[in-house]
Amino acid sequence: MHYISTRGQAPVLTFGEAMMTGLARDGGLYVPETVPQFTADDIAALAGLPYEEIAFRVMRPFMGDLFSEAEFRSLIAKAYQGFGHPARAPLKQLAPNHFLLELFHGPTLAFKDFAMQIIGQMMQAALAKSGERITIVGATSGDTGSAAIEAFKGLANVDVFILFPHGRVSEVQRRQMTTPTEANVHALALDGDFDDCQARLKDMFNDHAFRDGVRLAGVNSINWARVLAQVVYYFSAATSLGAPHRKVSFTVPTGNFGDIFAGYIAQRMGLPIAELVIATNQNDILDRALKSGAYETNGVKPSISPSMDIQVSSNFERALFDAYGRDGAAVAQLMDEMKSGGFRISQGALESLRATFTSGRCSEEETLATIRAERAATGELLCPHSAVGVKVAQDHLGAVSMITLATAHPAKFPDAVEQATGLRPALPPRMADLFDRPERVTRVPNDLAALQTLVRERIAR
Ligand SMILES: Cc1ncc(COP(=O)(O)O)c(C=O)c1O
Numbered sequence: 157m158h159y160i161s162t163r164g165q166a167p168v169l170t171f172g173e174a175m176m177t178g179l180a181r182d183g184g185l186y187v188p189e190t191v192p193q194f195t196a197d198d199i200a201a202l203a204g205l206p207y208e209e210i211a212f213r214v215m216r217p218f219m220g221d222l223f224s225e226a227e228f229r230s231l232i233a234k235a236y237q238g239f240g241h242p243a244r245a246p247l248k249q250l251a252p253n254h255f256l257l258e259l260f261h262g263p264t265l266a267f268k269d270f271a272m273q274i275i276g277q278m279m280q281a282a283l284a285k286s287g288e289r290i291t292i293v294g295a296t297s298g299d300t301g302s303a304a305i306e307a308f309k310g311l312a313n314v315d316v317f318i319l320f321p322h323g324r325v326s327e328v329q330r331r332q333m334t335t336p337t338e339a340n341v342h343a344l345a346l347d348g349d350f351d352d353c354q355a356r357l358k359d360m361f362n363d364h365a366f367r368d369g370v371r372l373a374g375v376n377s378i379n380w381a382r383v384l385a386q387v388v389y390y391f392s393a394a395t396s397l398g399a400p401h402r403k404v405s406f407t408v409p410t411g412n413f414g415d416i417f418a419g420y421i422a423q424r425m426g427l428p429i430a431e432l433v434i435a436t437n438q439n440d441i442l443d444r445a446l447k448s449g450a451y452e453t454n455g456v457k458p459s460i461s462p463s464m465d466i467q468v469s470s471n472f473e474r475a476l477f478d479a480y481g482r483d484g485a486a487v488a489q490l491m492d493e494m495k496s497g498g499f500r501i502s503q504g505a506l507e508s509l510r511a512t513f514t515s516g517r518c519s520e521e522e523t524l525a526t527i528r529a530e531r532a533a534t535g536e537l538l539c540p541h542s543a544v545g546v547k548v549a550q551d552h553l554g555a556v557s558m559i560t561l562a563t564a565h566p567a568k569f570p571d572a573v574e575q576a577t578g579l580r581p582a583l584p585p586r587m588a589d590l591f592d593r594p595e596r597v598t599r600v601p602n603d604l605a606a607l608q609t610l611v612r613e614r615i616a617r
Pocket residue numbers: 266267297298299300377409410411412413414415416463464541542563564
């Protein structure tokens with residue numbers, strides 16, 4: 157299995173190399189050269205299996221010989237043992253043809269744990285073999301950061317730097333990143349928004365002397381292994397509702413386009429998915445792009461679903477690569493135009509995207525109203541991101557069963573949930589003292605050179 161860059165100019169890599177490399181050296185994102193195919197029998201055989209076994213069968217064909225079967229099974233077992241639900245990703249019914257896929261039972265209470273826990277295990281195993289030391293830098297709008305810290309804290313051969321937008325994450329999210337005591341964890345509050353954090357991260361990767369000097373690695377969805385691990389729950393959810401004999405649709409609260417791109421990969425592997433619905437908050441670049449063909453940023457607006465306050469949606473590049481017939485030069489040209497604010501998607505590419513994805517937008521008021529209504533109707537307490545998904549899904553319900561991804565636990569966003577329902581969701585007991593723990597955070601400017609100096613100095617200590 158080989159991995160190629162969406163911009164066509166970087167070395168072709170194995171799975172293990174792509175996982176440890178992060179961003180391709182031409183600035184693009186790695187994707188598999190071909191997508192493994194599952195037959196209807198392969199898919200039917202997944203029904204009723206434990207989540208860990210589904211993870212093994214879905215991920216293994218993408219991985220080459222990086223790990224033996226026994227070794228990979230053992231990494232998967234370790235990755236998911238700390239989840240707070242035996243099903244790992246349970247499905248709940250909201251309405252006759254509408255289901256909620258709860259992805260917040262991991263250690264940091266968001267869907268990021270599904271991928272971060274397994275790539276944490278895989279990267280540690282790979283480092284133990286190579287004897288290398290790496291520097292992870294991650295950009296977060298709130299959830300990737302804590303999941304990465306949880307997966308890599310305390311490791312002797314890894315430093316973890318997390319850039320989050322100062323003042324634009326929830327207090328629970330911030331404290332999850334600033335209260336770990338391990339010396340290899342560095343929480344950095346950047347003066348800017350998430351797009352700035354992600355742009356500086358990509359700048360670091362594109363400075364080859366810096367990236368090689370610090371042995372930079374990425375755990376954002378830049379990293380293909382992150383996307384791959386998220387493909388698994390599309391299979392577990394769909395097969396529990398009757399796939400491959402019944403089609404299902406998915407609605408995905410979307411920001412950086414990693415989660416819904418995982419659904420697209422599941423579909424390309426053969427999972428019968430009728431519709432993939434992109435649900436955006438008021439940062440609606442993807443909804444506007446699909447409707448108008450113009451992919452144009454208009455500034456990140458802070459919202460009550462802050463993890464989706466994103467305008468430059470990193471993984472959309474992977475979707476464009478396929479929509480443009482895997483023409484790396486065309487994608488590189490579009491990404492160049494993006495530097496000045498946007499571009500028009502060609503008619504052919506737009507038709508191809510529209511054949512796969514539909515979209516909808518949810519306002520702030522609709523988000524609050526959905527949290528309130530769902531609590532009253534079903535008892536389910538939604539986080540604001542999941543509420544964006546549920547609202548958009550409701551606008552797309554039809555004959556096929558719809559599965560909405562519930563991407564975070566409501567207790568991560570108590571203010572929004574309380575505003576909507578009057579209820580303040582409690583953190584799980586293991587986090588009950590989160591607000592009493594001392595914080596450790598460095599305020600940083602939105603400046604590449606200053607960030608690089610900080611990283612170099614910290615890892616030299
Ligand atoms: C809670 C939550 N929901 C939804 C999203 C959007 O997911 P993606 O960035 O993969 O589109 C994020 C951020 O990634 C998130 O943290």
